[in-house]
Amino acid sequence: MADIQWFPGHMAKTRRQMEKVLPMVDAVLELCDARIPAASRNPMLGEIIGNKPLVLLLNKCDVADPAVTKRWISEFERGGGLAVAADCKTGTNVQRAVDACCELLADKLRAFAQKGMTGRTPRILVAGVPNVGKSSLINRLSGSARAKTEDRPGVTRQNQWYSVHKKAELLDTPGILWPKFGDPHVGFLLAVTGAVKDTLFDTEELAARLLTQLSTETPDLLAARYGSELQAVSGDLRVTDGKLPDWQIDESSVFSAGLELLSAVARTRGMLKSGGLPDTERAAIMVLDEFRAGKIGRISLENPTAIP
Numbered sequence: 001m002a003d004i005q006w007f008p009g010h011m012a013k014t015r016r017q018m019e020k021v022l023p024m025v026d027a028v029l030e031l032c033d034a035r036i037p038a039a040s041r042n043p044m045l046g047e048i049i050g051n052k053p054l055v056l057l058l059n060k061c062d063v064a065d066p067a068v069t070k071r072w073i074s075e076f077e078r079g080g081g082l083a084v085a086a087d088c089k090t091g092t093n094v095q096r097a098v099d100a101c102c103e104l105l106a107d108k109l110r111a112f113a114q115k116g117m118t119g120r121t122p123r124i125l126v127a128g129v130p131n132v133g134k135s136s137l138i139n140r141l142s143g144s145a146r147a148k149t150e151d152r153p154g155v156t157r158q159n160q161w162y163s164v165h166k167k168a169e170l171l172d173t174p175g176i177l178w179p180k181f182g183d184p185h186v187g188f189l190l191a192v193t194g195a196v197k198d199t200l201f202d203t204e205e206l207a208a209r210l211l212t213q214l215s216t217e218t219p220d221l222l223a224a225r226y227g228s229e230l231q232a233v234s235g236d237l238r239v240t241d242g243k244l245p246d247w248q249i250d251e252s253s254v255f256s257a258g259l260e261l262l263s264a265v266a267r268t269r270g271m272l273k274s275g276g277l278p279d280t281e282r283a284a285i286m287v288l289d290e291f292r293a294g295k296i297g298r299i300s301l302e303n304p305t306a307i308p
């Protein structure tokens, strides 16, 4: 799959603005996508925030595999970090993430109180890749739709402070990626979960690649959603003697295997072009929408073993 990159001017500007505002910030709440907790962490963030206390929030855990999310949390905590799995759609655990930041700042908050700075609330910078749910988190915590949210990346365009229940101030920031992903698979994972602008990639290629991954990792969920024809195609693509299937060996075979799966989806959903050929373009848009909305199931695309 072509290496997708997206680092427009507003992201470079956001980076500079984050560096500028940092002296005012007490802690950082970094949001990653619970379905891809490693791929959705910005490697530039560590450089930007230096040694500010950090809490990692694995968001959208309502659409990730709960058992895998649990393993990710233990993995991060084993590394000495503090991580919380949350869901800004229902509000599950969002307050816990802010409380975790306050716990990290307990000494600093005590010092404020001793100096009589009673009105000084912790200032928390909310950071993360585009579309991960930063503005939704702020809305959820403040109980109103003050920050603009939308299901596409690049909605927030500038830093904005929000006071939350007079207990904390949260800085909403525009989502930022980094100039080069390095690994094209990271680009794929970010695109498939909605962090990259969709005009930058080929929808059929993306959906085809997603289907190949799901056909090996969660074939039952795929069959339950799209029917037995898909199960048959998935079965044909797999090998029985424990060797790597031929179609996983090179990129072009991954794509053609995925296209077969995509054609099967189009047929079972009755998406046909004139002449009866499967409309793989329509099917691709539907598969991506359904995956992102969690309709195929609660699926994680990365396992904690992926941590180097």
Ligand SMILES: Nc1nc2c(ncn2[C@@H]2O[C@H](COP(=O)(O)OP(=O)(O)OP(=O)(O)O)[C@@H](O)[C@H]2O)c(=O)[nH]1
Binding pocket: 059, 060, 061, 062, 063, 086, 087, 088, 089, 090, 128, 129, 130, 131, 132, 133, 134, 135, 136, 137, 148, 149, 150, 151, 152, 153, 154, 155, 156, 157, 173, 174, 175, 176
């Ligand atoms: N399923 C699910 N969807 C969520 C969750 N949190 C946010 N969303 C959805 O994700 C989409 C993006 O949310 P935003 O809050 O705009 O994301 P953002 O990080 O502020 O995005 P940018 O401002 O573009 O960087 C919206 O459609 C939200 O409804 C969650 O926990 N679960």
Ligand SMILES: [Mg+2]
Binding pocket: 134, 135, 136, 148, 149, 155, 156, 173, 174, 175
């Ligand atoms: Mg936003």
